[in-house]
Amino acid sequence: xxxxxxxxxxxxxxxxxxxxxxxxxxxxxxxxxxxxxxxxxxxxxxxxxxxxxxxxxxxxxxxxxxxxxxxxxxxxxxxxxxxxxxxxxxxxxxxxxxxxxxxxxx
Amino acid sequence: xxxxxxxxxxxxxxxxxxxxxxxxxxxxxxxxxxxxxxxxxxxxxxxxxxxxxxxxxxxxxxxxxxxxxxxxxxxxxxxxxxxxxxxxxxxxxxxxxxxxxxxxxxxxxxxxxxxxxx
Numbered sequence: 001x002x003x004x005x006x007x008x009x010x011x012x013x014x015x016x017x018x019x020x021x022x023x024x025x026x027x028x029x030x031x032x033x034x035x036x037x038x039x040x041x042x043x044x045x046x047x048x049x050x051x052x053x054x055x056x057x058x059x060x061x062x063x064x065x066x067x068x069x070x071x072x073x074x075x076x077x078x079x080x081x082x083x084x085x086x087x088x089x090x091x092x093x094x095x096x097x098x099x100x101x102x103x104x105x106x
Numbered sequence: 107x108x109x110x111x112x113x114x115x116x117x118x119x120x121x122x123x124x125x126x127x128x129x130x131x132x133x134x135x136x137x138x139x140x141x142x143x144x145x146x147x148x149x150x151x152x153x154x155x156x157x158x159x160x161x162x163x164x165x166x167x168x169x170x171x172x173x174x175x176x177x178x179x180x181x182x183x184x185x186x187x188x189x190x191x192x193x194x195x196x197x198x199x200x201x202x203x204x205x206x207x208x209x210x211x212x213x214x215x216x217x218x219x220x221x222x223x224x
Contacts, residue, residue: 001170044211089210095166
C-alpha cells in the first residue's frame with residue numbers, strides 16, 4: 001500500500017484568503033494524484049486530476065501542483081462555497097485516499 | 107448526463123452479507139475506458155476504495171477487502187453490484203458507486219448508508 005498523508009488536517013480561513021493544502025505520498029507516484037472536494041451530506045466531487053489538470057467546470061481559483069511524493073492544492077481566493085473537506089487520491093499503484101483536510105470559516 | 111443510484115438494505119446483521127446495486131441512467135456500462143466501482147466512507151471519516159469492474163468483467167479489489175468482496179456487472183440491466191461478506195460493525199459506512207477512468211472518479215452516486223448492527 002502507498003500511504004497518503006495530508007496537512008493540515010484542518011484549517012480556518014476567511015473568504016478571500018489564499019489556502020494551500022499539502023498531500024504527501026509514501027513513495028513516488030509520479031503525477032498520479034487527484035483532488036476531491038466534499039461538502040457535508042454530499043458525494044465527493046473531482047476537482048483536479050493528474051496533479052494539475054482542472055476538471056471541466058471547476059473554477060480556475062483551484063489549482064494543483066507537484067510530482068513524485070509532494071503535492072499541493074491551492075485555492076487562490078476562498079469563496080463561501082469552498083468551505084468543505086478536501087481529499088487527495090493516488091492512482092499510481094492501487095487506489096488510496098488521504099485522510100482529508102477540513103476547511104472551515106474563521 | 108450520467109447518473110448513478112445506489113440501492114439496497116440500510117441495515118445488515120453482523121456476519122451476514124452486504125449487497126448493493128448501482129443503476130445507471132443517462133449512459134451505458136460499456137462506456138469507453140470506464141470502470142465501475144465502489145467507495146465507502148464511515149460516518150465522519152475518510153474515503154476507502156473498495157474495488158471496480160470493467161464491462162468485460164475484469165475486476166480490481168482493495169487488497170484489504172479482497173477476500174470478502176465481489177463486484178459484478180449486469181450489462182443488460184445497466185447496473186453493477188457489490189457483495190461484501192462476513193460484515194462487522196467496522197463495515198458501517200456510506201457506500202458510493204462511481205465511474206472511474208484510470209482510477210480517477212469523475213462521477214459518483216449520492217451514497218447510501220449501510221449500518222451493521224444486530
